Amino acid sequence: MSESLKDEYSTDYQAGQDNITPLGLDLHKSVFFITAALIIFFVVGTLIFPEVSNSLLSGAKNGAIAHFDWLFLISGNIFVIFCLALIFMPVGKIRIGGKDAVPEFSTLSWFAMLFAAGMGIGLMFWGVAEPVAYYTDWYGTPLGVEPNTPEGANLALGATMYHWGLHPWAIYAIVALSLSFFAFNKGMPLTLRSAFFPIFGDRVWGWIGDVIDILAVLATIFGLATSLGLGAQQAAAGLNYLFGIDGGTATQIAIIVGVTCVALVSVVRGLEGGVRVLSNINMFLAAALLLFVIFAGHTVGVFQAMWTTASSYVANIIPLSNPFGREDETWFHGWTVFYWAWWISWSPFVGMFIARVSKGRTVREFITAVLIVPTVITVVWMSAFGGSALEQIQGGVGALASDGLTDVSLAMFQMFEYIPLTAVISFIGIVLVLVFFVTSSDSGSLVIDSITAGGKLDAPTQQRVFWAVMEGAIAAALIFGGGADALKALQAGAVSVGLPFTFVLLVMCYGLFKGLNNERALINAGMK
Template identity: 70%
Template sequence: MEDPYDTDHEPGDRNINPFGLDLHNPVFIASGFLVVLFVILTLAAPGQAKEILDGAKWWSIGQFDWLFLIGANIFLIFIVALLFLPVGKIRLGGQDAKPEFSTLSWFAMLFAAGMGIGLMFWGVAEPVAYYTGWYKTPLGVEANSPEAMRMAMGATMYHWGLHPWAIYGVVALSLAFFAFNKGMPLTIRSAFYPLFGEKVWGWPGDVIDTLAVLATIFGLATSLGLGAQQAASGIGVISGGEAGLNTEIAIIVGVTAAALVSVVRGLDGGVKVLSNLNMALAGILLLFVILVGATATFFTTLFTTAVDYVTSFAALSNPFGREDEAWFHGWTVFYWAWWISWSPFVGMFIARVSRGRTVREFITAVLIVPTLVTVVWMAAFGGNGLEQASQGIGALADGLGADESMAMFQMFAEMPLSFLTSLVAVILVLVFFITSSDSGSLVIDSITAGGKIDAPQAQRIFWVVMEGLIAGVLLYVGGDKALEALQAGAVTTGLPFTVVLLLMCIGLYKGLHHERKLLGL
C-alpha cells in the first residue's frame, strides 16, 4: 500500500549562519520580533497593556465559552476512543521501537512538565476558594455549606483531571506519531500534513508555529513570575519576615541559572534527573500530609472526591444556561483557555520523550495515571485545607485573603514540623520551575529550528535566558500589572489554538487510520 506521507519533509528554508546556529528563519524572526515588541510595549505602559489584553481575554472567554467547553469535551472523547480502537496497538517510532526512558522516569517528566507546579499552587487554595466563595461558587451552591464542601472537591478535580490531560494528549500524540512514524519534523505544523499536504511547509505552517512559540514563552514567563511570588511567600514564612520584589527577582535569576546548567547537561542528565527529584520530593511531602494531617478523614475524602468528580462532571461540562456565569468564566473557561495555550509546550515535550510507547500505553500514562495521582493529591492537600477552613483552624478559617499563594503554607503552619514542610515545599516549587524552564526552552528551540531535536546547545541557552529576562524585567519594572498582562496574552492565544487542536484531531485520526491499514492491524 502506497504511503502518501513517505516524502521529503522540510519546513521551508533553513539558515545555518556563521555563528553555528540552526534556525528556521520565518518562525524565529517573527516570534523573536513579536516577543521583544510585546515586552517593550508592556514596559512602556503596563496598566494600559493589562487593560487591553484583559479585554481581549475576557472577550474570548465571554463570547466563546461554548467553544472552549465543547472543544475540551471533544478532545476527551476523542482520546478515550483511541484508547479502545485498534489504532491503540500502533507503536510510536515503529513496531520495533524501544522506549528511550524507563516508565518511572517517563511518567515523572511528563507529569513535571504538565502540571506539577500548578498542584503545588492550587492544591490547597482552589478547594478553599470554592468552599468559602472567595470568587463565587461552582453551580451557585451556598458558600460554607456541606454542599459547597463536596462541590469544592468535585470542581477542583474537574479542572485538574481528565480534561487538561486530554488536551495535552491530543497534541503530544499527534506530534509523536507524525515525527516518529512518518519522519516529519517535531513541530506543530507536522500534525496538519494530512489536511493541508505540502502547504504546511509554507506560510500557514509558519503562522501555526509562531503562535505556538508565543503561547509557550508567554505561558512559561508568566508561570515563572507567579512561581517566584509563591516561593517568595514560602521564604517569608520560613524566615519570619517579608519577602518582597527583590526576593522574587533573585528567585527568577536563580531558577534561570539552574535551568542553564540543566540545559548544558542535556535531556538525560538534566530534565530527567530533575523530574525524578521532583517526584521523590512530592511523594515525601504527600505522604507527610496524609500521615500527619487529617489522616482519619483522608480515605473518606479520597472516595468522596472521586465520587464528587464523577457526579458533578455532566453539570460542570454544560456550557449553556449556567446560573454561575461569573464562576464559570472566571475559573472553568479560564482554565480551559490556559491548558490549551500551554498544550504546544507540554504536548511537544511529552512527544519528545515518548518514542517506543504504543498509543494505548501512551494514553494510559498521559490521561489515566495523572488523573488518579491528582485525586490522591487533592484529597490530601485540598482535604486538609477544607478541614481547617471548615473547623475554624488557623488562617484558612478566614478564607484565602488577598494572597492565594500563601494557602499551602498557611495549612502547613497548623501541622507539625511546619518549618521543615514549608522548606521542602519551597524547594519543590523551585525544582518544578527549573524543569519547566529547561523543557520549555527545548520545545521553543525545536519549533524555531524547524522541528530539529538536535539543534545547537546555544539556541536552548538563548531561550532559557529569554524566559527569565521576560519574567524578571516585567515583574521588576511593571509589577503585577505587567505579569497579569502577560498571562492575559497567553490565555487569549487559547482561542485560536482551540480551532487548531480540533483540526489536529482530524489529522491525527487520518494518520493513525492509514498507519493501521499499512500494518494490517
Template identity: 60%
Template sequence: MTKRLKSIMDSVLKKYSIETTDYQVGQDNIQKWGFDIHNPVFGTSAGLIILFLAALLFIDPETAKQGLNSLKNGILNDFDVFFMWITNFFLFFSLVLMFSPLGKIRIGGKNAKPEHSRVSWLAMLFAAGMGIGLLFWGVAEPTAYFTNWWGTPFNVEPYTEEAKALAMGATIFHWGIHGWAIYAIVGLSLAFFAFNKGLPLSIRSVFYPVFGDRAWGWLGHVIDILAVLATLFGLATSLGLGAQQATSGINYVFGTEGGIGMQMGVIAFVTAIAIFSVIRGIDGGVKLLSNINMAFAFALLVFVAFVGFDVVTVALPETIMAYFGNIVELSNPHGRDDTTWMQGWTVFYWAWWISWSPFVGMFIARVSNGRTVREFLFAVIFVPTLMTIIWMSIFGGIAIDQVVNKVGELGANGLNDISLTLFHVYDALPFSSVISVLSIGLVLIFFITSSDSGSLVIDSITAGGKVDAPVPQRIFWATVEGAIAAVMLWIGGQEALQAFQSGVVATALPFSFVLLLMCVSLVKGLRTERSIY
C-alpha cells in the same frame, strides 16, 4: 481506507520527509555563532520578542492589562459554550481513539522501544504539565469554592456539606481528564508524525496531511511562530508569577521582607539551573530533576497524609465520588445558574489548557517514542488525574477541615492570600517549618523543570524541528525566557504579568480551531498504518 489511498498517503509523507531533510540543511537553516537557526521562525520570533520588550518601556502596564482583560473577558463570555463543548469533544475523541483498533499502533514504528523507563516518563510529563499547580491550587482552589471566595459551583450555599463535596469535585474536574486530553491530542499528533513519518518535531508537521506543501511555506512558519511565542510568554508569565509566589513563601517562612530584588534573584536562580539542565539535555537534565522532584513530592504527600490520616480517609473517597458524580453536570454548559463561576473558573481553565498545549504537548511527544497509542493516551490522561485526585484530596481536604474546625489561620480568617494558603495549612501541622522549606524547594524545582522543558521545545521549533539543537541555542532561549519574566516584573510588576496572562489565554480561541483540525489530521495519519498492525 483503500490500499490505493494508503499508498498515496505514504508516498506523500515520504516525499515530504525527504524535502524536510533537504530544507533543514539548506537555505532556510543557518549555522552561525554556534546556532542552528531555522531562519523565518527564529528571526521572526526573536524580532517580535524584542518589539514586545521595547513596547513595555513605553506602554502603561495598567492600560495594557485593562485592554487585554477586556479581550479575555469578552472571549470567555461569548465563547463559553464553545469552549465547554470542544473540551468535551477532545476527551471523547481521545477515549474513542484509545479503545479503537488504532490504539495498537506504536509511536516510532512496530519495533520501536521506549527511550525512558515508565516511572521517569510519567515523572517528566507530570512535572512539565502541572506539577506547580498541585502545590498552590491543591489547597487554595477547594478552599475558595467552599468559602465562596469567588463564587461556588452551581451557586450552592458555602460552608455546607454540599459545598464541601462540590468544592473537591470541581477542583479535580479542572485538573483532571478533560485538560489532560487536550495535552494528549497535541502530544500524540506530534509524536506520531515525527517518529512514524519522519517529519520534523514541529507543530506544522501535524498539518501536512491537510495542507500539503503549504505546511512548509509561510503557513507553516506562522503556525510555528505562534507556538514559539505562546510557549515563551506563557512560561515567562508563569515564571514571573512563580517568583512572586516563591518570594512570598520565603518571606513568610523566614521572616524576611524581600521585594523586587528577591524576585529577581529567584528568576536568576531558576534560569541558571534551567540553563545547566538544558545543556545536559533530556537524560542528564529534565529527567534527573523530574525524578528528584517526584521523590520529594511523594515524601511530602506521605507525611501530610500520615499526620492528617483521619481527615484523609474520609476526604479521598468523598472526592472520588464528588468528581465522578458531578462530572456530567459540570461538563454541561446549558441550563446553568452559575454562569459567572463557570466562565471565571471552568472556561478560563479550558482556555489556559489549550493555550499551553503546544508547549506541554511537544515536550510529551519528545519523551514518548516507543509507546503504543493506547498506552500513551491512557498514561497521559488517567495517571496524572489519579495523582491529582490523591494529592488534592489530601491537601484540599485538610485545608477545608481547618476552615470547618476553626484551626489555624484558615480557620480564623479564611482565604485571604492564595500564595500563602499552603503555608497557612502547614502552620497547623507538625514540623511546619521543615515541610514549608521543602515545599519552597519543590516550587523552585517545578519551575526549573517547566523552564528547561519549555526551552527544549522552543529549541526544536526554531531549529526547524531538530531534536538536538546546539548548546548555545539552548542557552539563548532559556536566558530569553528568564529575561522576559524579569523585565515584566521590573517594569510593570503584577500588572504586566496579569496583562500577558490574559493575552496568553486569549490565544486559546484561535488555537482551539487548530486543535480541531489536528484531530482530523491525526486520524488520517494513523489510518495509513492500520494495515501494519
C-alpha cells in the same frame, strides 16, 4: 498519505526549509526572527505602558472567555471523548516510532517528566487555594452551591478535580500524540506544523506552517514567563512567611535569576542528564511531601476526602461540562473557561515535550499514562491538600478559618501550620516549587528551540541556553518594570492565544485520526 510519504515529505521539506546557520546556530529564519520581534515588541510595550497593555489584553481575554465559553467547553469534551476512544480502538496497538521502537526512558522517569512538565507546579499553587476559594465563595461557587456548607465542601473538591483531571490532560494528549506520531512514525520534524500535513499537504512547509509554529512559540514563552513570575511570587511569599525575608521585587527577581541559572546547567546537560534527573527529584520530593501530609495530618479525613473528591468529580462532570443555561456565570467564566483557555495555550509546550520523551510507547499505553494515571494521582493530591484545608476551616482552626483566603500564594503554607514539622515541610514545599519551575524552564527551552530550529531534536546547545535566559529575562523585566499589571498582561496574552489554538486542536484531532487509520491500514496490508 501513502507509504511514500516519508520520501516525498523529506524532499519537499528540505527544499523549503529556510534555515540559516551563522555562528554555529541552526535556525528557521521565518519562525525565529518573527517570533523574536513579536516578543521584543510585546515586552517593550508592556514595560512602557503596563496598565494600557494589561487593559487591552485583559479585554481580549475577557472577550474570548465571555463570547466563546461554549466553544472552549464543547471542544474540551470532544478532546476527552476522542482520547478515551483511542484507548479502545484498534489503532491503540500502533507503537510510536514503529513496531520495533523501544522506549528511551524507564516508565517511572517517563511519567515523572510528563507530570512535572504538565502541571506539577499548578498543584502546588492551587492544591489548597482552589477548593478553599470555592468553599468560601472567594470568586463565585460551582453550580451555584451554597458556600460554607457540607455540600459546598464536597462540590469544591469535585469542581477542583474537574479542572485538573481528564480535560486538561486530554488537551495535552491530543498535541503530544499527534506530534510524536507524525515525527517518529512518518519521519517529519518535531514541530506543530507536522500534525497538519494530512490537512494541508506540502503547504505546511510554507507560511501556513510558519503561522502555526509562531503561535506555538508565543504561547509557550508567554505561559512559561508568566508561570515563572507567579512562582517567584509564591516562593518569595513562602520565604517571608517562614523566615521573615522581604518578599518584594528584589527577592522575586533573585529567585528568577537563581531558577534560570539552575535551568541553564540542566539545559547544558541535556534531556537525559538534565530534565530526567530533575523530574525524578521532583517526583521523590512530591511523593514524600504528599505522604507526610496524609499520614502526619488527619489520615482518616484525607482518605474520606479521596472518596468525596472522586465521587463528586464523577457525579458532577456532566453539569460542570455543560456550557448552556449556567447559573454560576461568575464562577464558570472566572475559573472553568479561563482554565480551558490556559491549558490550550500551554498545550504546544507540554504536548511537544511529552511527544519528545514518548517514543516506543503504544497509543493505548500513551493515552492511559497521559490521561488516566495523572487523573488518579491528582485525586489523591487534591484530597490530601484541599481536603486537609477544608477540614481545618470547618473545624475553625487556623488562618484560613479565621481570615479566609487572603493570599493565594500563602494558602499552602497556612495549611501546613497544623501539621507536625511545619517549618520543615514548608521549606520542602518551597524547594519543590523552585525545582518544578526549573524543570518547566528547561523543558520549555527544549521545546522552543526545537520549533525555532524547524523541528530538529539536536539543535546546538547555545540556542537552548538563549531561550532559557529569555524566559527568565522576560519574567524579571516585567516584574521589575511593570509589577502586577505587567504579569497580568502577560497572562492575559497567553490565555488569548488559547482561542485560535482551540481551532488548531480540533483540526489536529482530524489529522491524527486520519493518520492513525492510514497507519493501521498499512500495517494490516503488511507494508509496515
